[in-house]
Amino acid sequence: MLSVKGLSRQFGKLKAVDNLSFTVEGGEIFGLLGPNGAGKTTTIKMIIGMLEPSDGTVSVCGHDVLSEPIEVKRRIGYVPETCSLYENLSGREYLELIGNLHHLPTDRIKSQIGRLTPTLGLSEAIDERIVTYSKGMKQKVLLSSALMHNPDLIIMDEPFSGLDSNSAAIFKQVIGRLAESGKAVVFSSHVLEVVEKLCGRLLIIHEGQKLAEGSVDEVMAKAGETTLVDSFSRLTGITDVGEIADDILDALK
Amino acid sequence: MSHAGTDRVDFHQLKFIVKTAIKLDLRSSSSMNTVAAQSSKRKIPPLVNSLLIYLVMGGPLALMAFVLSDQFLSMLFLAVLSMAFAAINILVEFGSVIMSPEDHNVIAPLPVNSRTYFYSKMINLLFYTSLLTVSIGMASAITLAIKERSILYLLLTFAVLLMSNFAVSLAVASLYTSLLRIVSREKLSSVLNYFQLGLATLVYIGYFWLPDLIREKSTKITVEPSLYFYFLPPGWYASFVGFLGNAEYPYWVISSSIGLLVLILLYGFASRYLSVGYAAAISRAEVVSRAKKVGVERSSPSKTHHSGTLLGFIKLLPEEIAVLRLVKAQFRYDNRLKMSILGIIPMLVIYFFLSFKDTGGFPDPFDPESVKKIEFASLMVFFALGVFPIMVQGALVYSKSYMASWIFFATPADMKTLLLAVSKFIHLLFILPFSLLCLIVFSVIFKNVLHAAGLIAIVYPLSVIHFRLLFAMMPDLPFSKPAEKTSTMSRFWVLGMFLPIFTVVLPVYFLMTTVFGNIYAYGITLAVLILILAFVTNICRKQVEKKVARFRFYS
Secondary structure, eight states, X not given: OEEEEEEEEEETTEEEEEEEXXXXXXXXXXXXXXXXXXXXXXXXXXXXXXXXXXXXXXXXTTEETTTOHHHHHHXXXXXXXXXXXXXXXXXXHHHHHHHHHTTOOHHHHXXXXXXXXXXXXXXXXXXXXXXXXOHHHHHHHHHHHHHTTOOSEEEEESTTTTOOHXXXXXXXXXXXXXXXXXXXXXXXXXXXXXXXXXXXXXEEEETTEEEEEEOHHHHHHHXXXXXXXXXXXXXXXXXXXXXXXXXXXXXXX | OOOOOOSOOOHHHHHHHHHHHHHHHXXXXXXXXXXXXXXXXXXXXXXXXXXXXXXXXXHHHHHHHHHOSOHXXXXXXXXXXXXXXXXXXXXXXXXXXXXXXXXXXXXXXXXXXXXXXXXXXXXXXXXXXHHHHHHHHHHHHHHHHHHHTOHHHHHHHHHHHHHHHHHHHHHHHHHHHHHHHHSOHHHHHHHHHHHHHHHHHHHXXXXXXXXXXXXXXXXXXXXXXOHHHHTSHHXXXXXXXXXXXXXXXXXXXXXXXXXXXXXXXXXXXXXXXXXXXHHHHHHHHHHHHXXXXXXXXXXXXXXXXXXXXXXXXXXXXXXXXXXXXXXXXXXXXXXXXXXXXXXXXXXXXXXXXXXXXXXXXXXXXXXXXXXXXXXXXXXXXXXXXXXXXXXXXXXXXXXXXXXXGXXXXXXXXXXXXXXXXXXXXXIIIIIHHHHHHHHHHHXXXXXXXXXXXXXXXXXXXXXXXXXXXXXXXXXXXXXXXXXXXXXXXXXXXXXXXXXXXXXXXXXXXXHHHHTTTOHHHHHHHHHHHHHHHHHHHHHHHHHHHHHHGGGSSOO
């Protein structure tokens, strides 16, 4: 479904992503992990065709992102990290816009909005302007817009950010069901417990480079730790979290 | 990512993107929180406000169209204005229409090809500039139709206005996009800023110079306009009046053909380069330039050190320090703010130039013989003192970062000090230095420092009074209101172009011709002005105090 080979991206002298390669199959939930600034969002933006790679290739359902960007975008549903929405539109207007840009028939757009919004708890606010929405509601609009064209590959960048626990639980269920229906899901998150529960495989990157790839057990084995949290800390070079906390508190004195 | 459009325009997508863009602009919210955003639905959209202002501004142009005997010259004036307004509006207000990194975040992940994106951007841009130019030319079009007793003049005037407008819009879009070919993406963002500044200066100079040139030539050849006019860019479109038999054959045929050819070429050029890929490049350039600037700051912390004083000796309150730091940081990173402030510099030069070009100098107000020669045009330099402080205030209030203004409400900062800090900085960092610059220039012209100081001693309090009165009416927190299309230009025309004539320019003119010749009258005038200044300063503080209640809650 998704094939990434030798993907790199350079910003001036900064190498944000350095020679990344991985594949994701249909029905798989793939976690992209890394500390802040590791290159996760840059990687995702190159996969969805928003950012030109300095090197390497990305192919989605056999379509190359450089030579067939429109075909790739038709097959992807993307939930961005930041709530990039036209906030002066209502939720309904935004979803209608996205549906139309995906060439969905008007009846289907209406029915998708009618079916998606109540289940996500957006019914009452759907005709209000997005600027009035909470962060969680905006995330739900983004999720709806990413799913309404029934994509083969769903990419979510920090999808749980700003969601209350009920909404997060719904999101987790949605991700699971999407994978069960044969779709590939790639998501990046800092919530390692969720990653541990949801992801069949994961990739840890740091400073743009691959540190580990495999199932949760394989990654823990590689790090020589018994939890994913400890494995993540060890692999990304943080060994004594307590000491850092002490330093912060000392600075406040 | 290669979006370079070999694909055809997707008219289905085009319809929805354009519809959404227009809907968004008509709905631009005036405030940052939810309640206010909802209530803003009831407000008149800023675009409608601007159209009404432009409609009224078209009145004097209609008078000119009525008076001028030659229809080609009437059209030429309208074409000059249409081009200048379109260019100024694009440069000041619609830069984001051509190069919007925000669109990139929403549109780029969607299956929208470059050609569709280009058409939606161009339609969006032309929609606004056409509305504005048609508004300003409306009265002239009706006047010409009545004067010539033919509805064809109405249609032709609109055609001339639209063609001139399209030519300029496409030219600016082409210039922007072609820059990508010669400038590295990393440098693009900052290069664009200065390119925009240079272009704005050229447009302003052209705007002031061309009508002057036409006036000069047309007085000599009232019946037969110069051949030269047909081959100026506005002449290409004005010459379409030849279709109604009101221009010199065969010039109008050649000239209008050139106009059409240029439009087609510009269209082809712009459509080649304006794309989603272009928006992506701008977006990346912004990220990189921001990252670089942050990098520079980190490596030289001494640069960010702040002593708590202004100009090295004026002690600042903590709130004022905060505002000053914010303004400095925003100036570094916010292109709109930077361009609004830097854009004033060439305009100041133009105002200086206008003041002296026709009069051959400035009359010494203390010399009775010299003061008799005073011309109103000379006072344009003081007009700048009335106009630009208000423009700077607008630039400091309307910002894309307005959402971050919650911080003022979440800290125990004194709201009155925060509000007054904006006024204080404009006074100390703009009005005062500009007055000092005038002092130096007039000292050289008069060859008498005391006379120059005497003139500035009157002008300076007048400009401060003018600014403080306006500020007291509408104090606002820095960077607290969303930057909306047309808001800057409307502010410029309403507060900038008309008000200073009555509050600064005419009083200076009156005082120069009446009290400067008499030392006692001068002394009394100066004392009265100082008293009025103290009174207005007090009123301003009290007004701001009263309005602080409005800023008690984040709304």
